Amino acid sequence: MNFEIAYSDPKTNARAGVITTAHGVIETPIFMPVGTVGSVKGVHQRELRDDIDAKIILGNTYHLYLRPGMDILRQAGGLHKFINWDRSILTDSGGFQVFSLAENRKITDKGVTFRSHIDGSKHIFTPESVVDTERIIGSDFMMALDECTPYPCTYEYAAKSLEITHKWLARGVKHYKETEPLYGYDQAYLPIVQGSVYKDLRIKSAEFIASQEMQANAIGGLSVGEPAEKMYEMIEVVNGILPKDKPRYLMGVGTPANIIEGVARGIDMFDCVMPTRNGRNGMLFTSEGTMNMKNEKWKNDFSELDPNGTSFVDHYYSKAYLRHLTVANERLAAQIASIHNLAFYLALVKEIRRRILDGTFADWKDGAAKKMMERI
RNA sequence: GGGAAGUUCGUAUAGUGGUCAAUUACGGGAGACUGUAAAUCUCUUGCUUCGGCUUCGGUGGUUCGAAUCCAUCACUUCCCA
Numbered sequence: 001m002n003f004e005i006a007y008s009d010p011k012t013n014a015r016a017g018v019i020t021t022a023h024g025v026i027e028t029p030i031f032m033p034v035g036t037v038g039s040v041k042g043v044h045q046r047e048l049r050d051d052i053d054a055k056i057i058l059g060n061t062y063h064l065y066l067r068p069g070m071d072i073l074r075q076a077g078g079l080h081k082f083i084n085w086d087r088s089i090l091t092d093s094g095g096f097q098v099f100s101l102a103e104n105r106k107i108t109d110k111g112v113t114f115r116s117h118i119d120g121s122k123h124i125f126t127p128e129s130v131v132d133t134e135r136i137i138g139s140d141f142m143m144a145l146d147e148c149t150p151y152p153c154t155y156e157y158a159a160k161s162l163e164i165t166h167k168w169l170a171r172g173v174k175h176y177k178e179t180e181p182l183y184g185y186d187q188a189y190l191p192i193v194q195g196s197v198y199k200d201l202r203i204k205s206a207e208f209i210a211s212q213e214m215q216a217n218a219i220g221g222l223s224v225g226e227p228a229e230k231m232y233e234m235i236e237v238v239n240g241i242l243p244k245d246k247p248r249y250l251m252g253v254g255t256p257a258n259i260i261e262g263v264a265r266g267i268d269m270f271d272c273v274m275p276t277r278n279g280r281n282g283m284l285f286t287s288e289g290t291m292n293m294k295n296e297k298w299k300n301d302f303s304e305l306d307p308n309g310t311s312f313v314d315h316y317y318s319k320a321y322l323r324h325l326t327v328a329n330e331r332l333a334a335q336i337a338s339i340h341n342l343a344f345y346l347a348l349v350k351e352i353r354r355r356i357l358d359g360t361f362a363d364w365k366d367g368a369a370k371k372m373m374e375r376i
Numbered sequence: 377g378g379g380a381a382g383u384u385c386g387u388a389u390a391g392u393g394g395u396c397a398a399u400u401a402c403g404g405g406a407g408a409c410u411g412u413a414a415a416u417c418u419c420u421u422g423c424u425u426c427g428g429c430u431u432c433g434g435u436g437g438u439u440c441g442a443a444u445c446c447a448u449c450a451c452u453u454c455c456c457a
Contacts, residue, residue, distance in 0.1 A: 041415085092411045277409060
């Protein structure tokens with residue numbers, strides 16, 4: 001993996017860069033659609049590539065490990081081949097599941113034991129086993145095993161959790177260095193800053209993460225329910241410490257406004273289920289604001305879905321038609337909304353990049369973010 | 377022609393003397409969703425100037441009190457001719 005900063009915005013901490021992986025070139029800032037189990041829900045690969053123009057998508061180690069399982073992925077020759085996606089892939093480690101499946105797991109120094117949400121069977125993830133699993137998956141970016149702390153979270157818990165995450169990281173880095181990619185191309189290993197909403201813990205964590213000298217770094221444990229301002233504050237603290245010449249990935253974020261604010265604070269990579277999940281639930285993000293397609297007001301609005309949209313669904317379908325499909329609970333509604341939202345997110349980061357490069361980002365961002373988050 | 381059952385808030389239903397403006401589902405309206413156990417979840421759904429008001433096919437009655445009991449009318453469904 002290689003990262004070059006093309007331009008740094010003098011007015012904010014935003015940067016426009018270029019990441020190169022074995023699976024292509026990624027201009028940053030970038031948004032990465034989430035494809036947990038080897039599928040961006042409701043969107044097939046050709047749409048992802050040709051209509052949405054995603055450069056990189058996510059997979060999830062925990063979910064892929066349970067299903068289809070590593071045996072199948074090894075036989076397939078890795079996830080890229082299995083799902084027939086020749087662009088980049090980043091895999092989350094299962095750290096988010098340590099958080100979201102809290103009732104079914106137990107954390108120890110060694111690692112974390114899970115009960116499968118599918119059949120209740122018991123499994124253990126260690127920092128080492130996760131590296132091995134991600135080697136089999138063959139992701140371009142492998143996330144380290146961490147604990148994504150919940151919110152609210154006491155200082156004591158956050159501090160203790162951070163200690164474990166750091167211990168796990170040191171072992172993961174060691175194992176990463178001792179192992180080789182299985183498919184002949186480079187795989188980056190990303191450490192994750194934790195520390196909940198506590199500034200001193202975030203500083204401590206960012207320093208430790210920076211000291212690992214990995215190719216890129218991530219910030220986790222945010223957008224889990226804390227106020228947005230708290231999140232922005234943590235990003236600023238952490239990005240003041242993480243090396244400037246390496247990509248910074250803010251995990252699980254977020255709304256269009258969150259992304260704009262994140263970029264302004266020096267984030268290069270984002271992922272979030274919001275465009276797909278909210279899309280499936282009838283919500284559209286547009287440059288003019290958000291739309292709830294279930295709302296009665298779209299009933300006889302036969303105008304095109306999003307006049308400013310960049311994907312074909314925006315001009316091919318009407319608001320009234322999508323409202324009908326959504327209310328009728330037709331699967332096509334989820335597909336159209338997911339394609340629209342992902343295309344919007346990718347167009348958003350593209351516009352952010354363009355504005356960083358032409359110097360209009362700082363003046364544009366507040367008004368644009370505000371508008372995008374209004375309900376229309 | 378004879379016999380039986382039924383009529384409840386958009387629809388289908390629950391409710392068989394006071395705890396009933398009335399159950400549940402669907403339908404309708406709105407909201408939520410942030411490294412996906414989510415095509416999910418939540419709220420709301422007679423009117424209201426929030427004091428109340430008017431509702432359970434119509435009318436009349438019994439009763440302190442009726443969606444619930446009685447009479448009658450109307451309508452609906454089923455069975456036998």
